[in-house]
Amino acid sequence: MTTDVGPVESFPDGQVSIITLGRIEVGIIRWSGKVYAVSGICTHQGGPLCRGVLSGRLAGTAPGDMTLEDAAPVIACPWHGWEFDVCTGEAIWDPAVRVRTFPVKIVADRVLVEIGAGSRRWLASPRADET
């Protein structure tokens, strides 16, 4: 199922825009011209992930080094600070832990979010990320 969530220009670059699909919040994130859709539920304690802070990814090649990787946006849950890669949904500290992401297409300057069959079931459950 494809859902048209609005024109591209309605999603400011570098920000999280929260929409509701079914009973679930989804974050539409535009970053350096690309658009991503991420579940609004943190896998940790069910916190409102997309109400957290969006940023580039901080990395360090050596102790004391603080490098900002702009190409890889990260969202940090406002509850406890767990960080997830917006592109993949993977937790920064363990790719096996992940939040749901959804395929996004831009067609005629409109943002289309692909919600598969499994996703539709997930959207019906407010804590489906934990199952």
Place this chain on the structure above:
Amino acid sequence: MYDGPMIDCDVHHARATDQELLPFLSRGWHEFISNRGPAGIMPLTVQDGLPNPHGFMRADTFPPDGSPPGSDFEMLRQQVLDRGDVRRAILTFGDDSHVAGHHNPYFAAELARALNDWSIDRWLSRDERLVSSIMVATQLPEQAVAEIRRHADNPRMVQVMLVDNPHRYPFGHPVFHPIYAAAEEIGRPIAIHGGAGGWANPASTGGGKVNFYFEAHTLWPQVVMTHLVSFISHGVFERFPRLRLLLIEAGAAWLPSLLWRFDTDYKGLRREVPWLKKLPSEYVRDHVWLTTQPLEISPKREQVAELLGWVNGADRLCYSSDYPHWDADETNYIASRLPASWHRRVFFENALKFYGWQEADLAPVGGRNAK
């Protein structure tokens, strides 16, 4: 009961007298320390710890001539080396281990140098089963580095040991990194020896200075926890990936809960330390070993083993007696508290791995159970 080969990872050797150290000092320091007229020799050890109501030493370890416990080789041989099939005993100094607690950093550096030479000359020469820690005066990291390198070609100087902390920050701080670089360079591990409640360690107990030795001893692991968390947070094992760390005389059963908390916090606070590449528990798994003494005594025997199982205790624990201290752990008592399937690893094989030794190189010498 355990009668297999053993490596004792914490044996405190001591000087019988202050005069014993003087020949190992430079002429200038010898003069400075010893020629004070009727005032006698300048104090060589830091002595501001809380008094133990029993005394710090096991009463049966005092030599008949009244010299300090741990200072008589024959007595140490009988009470440690020959009590079982002891293949190696790691010497860790006594009050002299607090060399980094001296206020005068130059004095401390000279003492550390002299103590290491004394340990080689007076102890390692007596028995091939004895090997020694390298004491360093961390007040002056550059001099500590020079001291570490001085022992690069002596394989019986087996580890660099840190006890007191003369700096404001715990041992992961970059001020200590030259020491770790030198240790890694010459292929020696780092050992952190526990201690709390006195001496010159400025942060011996978090929350304030305690008033009783009872408190200090209970909180003994607190300092080691701080250093371990600091080591990992500052990325010491990222910067020095071949470095191994042994935590001595801090017990062990506190580690699982610390790591559970540490891993949880990493998930939320990684942003502050992005140079870390894996969970704190994974650094511990790859780099850190612990000695057993003083092993936490659970109400039921199986409880402590179950807890230590969470950190793969069978492969991470190394037996230590802490001879001749009042709270030294006796071999068979420790054997009775840990599963029999762990014994050979805890008493022998884990230390073999930690120090990078081969069993074939540690032939039995003597002792009650030597085969």
